[in-house]
Amino acid sequence: MVIIAEMNVLAVGMEDRAGEFKGLPIRLLNMAQGSDAIRSFKTDQIDSVISHWHLADMRDGQFLRKLRAVRPDMPTVAVIEPDNPQQEIEARMLGVSAVIPEDCDERYFRQVMTSVLGLHSVREIETFYAVKDF
Numbered sequence: 001m002v003i004i005a006e007m008n009v010l011a012v013g014m015e016d017r018a019g020e021f022k023g024l025p026i027r028l029l030n031m032a033q034g035s036d037a038i039r040s041f042k043t044d045q046i047d048s049v050i051s052h053w054h055l056a057d058m059r060d061g062q063f064l065r066k067l068r069a070v071r072p073d074m075p076t077v078a079v080i081e082p083d084n085p086q087q088e089i090e091a092r093m094l095g096v097s098a099v100i101p102e103d104c105d106e107r108y109f110r111q112v113m114t115s116v117l118g119l120h121s122v123r124e125i126e127t128f129y130a131v132k133d134f
Contacts, residue, residue, distance in 0.1 A: 007117060008045055012037045012063060013052035014079070020106050024119065032056070034063035048117055050077040052102065053087050061090055068094045075116050 009026045011018065012034060021028045029044060031037040034055040040046065053061050064078055078091035082101040091099045097116045100109065113119075 007047045009117065010037055010040060010044075010046045010049045011051070012049065013055045014050060017109065020109050021113070024110075024114070024117075026117065026119075034058035034066075037063060038066065046074070048075040048077075050079065050113065053078055053080045053091060061087070061094070064091065064094055064096065068096070077112065077116055 007026045008029060009021070010029045010031065011021070012031050015030060015032060018028065018030055029040060029046070031040060032055075034051075034057050037049075037051070049064075049067060051064055051067075053064070055063055058066075061078070064076065067074070067076065072095065076096045077098045077100060078087075078094070078096045079100055079102050080087040080091060082103045088099050098112050100112050104112075
């Protein structure tokens with residue numbers, strides 16, 4: 001039996017951390033620009049979003065603000081600059097599910113992601129083989 005990923009996670013501005021999603025039972029849609037991410041909502045079923053606060057084409061949380069305005073119930077993670085309380089306050093005021101600093105370690109990053117996605121007990125995609133007793 002193989003566990004199939006049924007959750008689509010949109011990662012915006014997260015190219016440098018894409019490897020940290022490896023092994024999670026998700027389909028990762030990685031976008032560099034906020035405008036591309038917005039367009040992806042028209043063509044893909046998106047279940048959750050993780051995004052940097054500052055994107056090249058949408059500064060100061062613009063993408064997350066637009067997303068929260070139209071999809072307030074979507075699980076969303078904001079990645080902020082380290083030691084930037086203003087960004088953290090603004091992100092939390094938007095009502096995102098979690099806020100993490102961009103310099104957090106891989107273990108904490110994965111812990112937050114699995115919690116937000118409801119994958120608490122899932123560590124990696126594994127292949128299980130059914131063994132039948134004769």
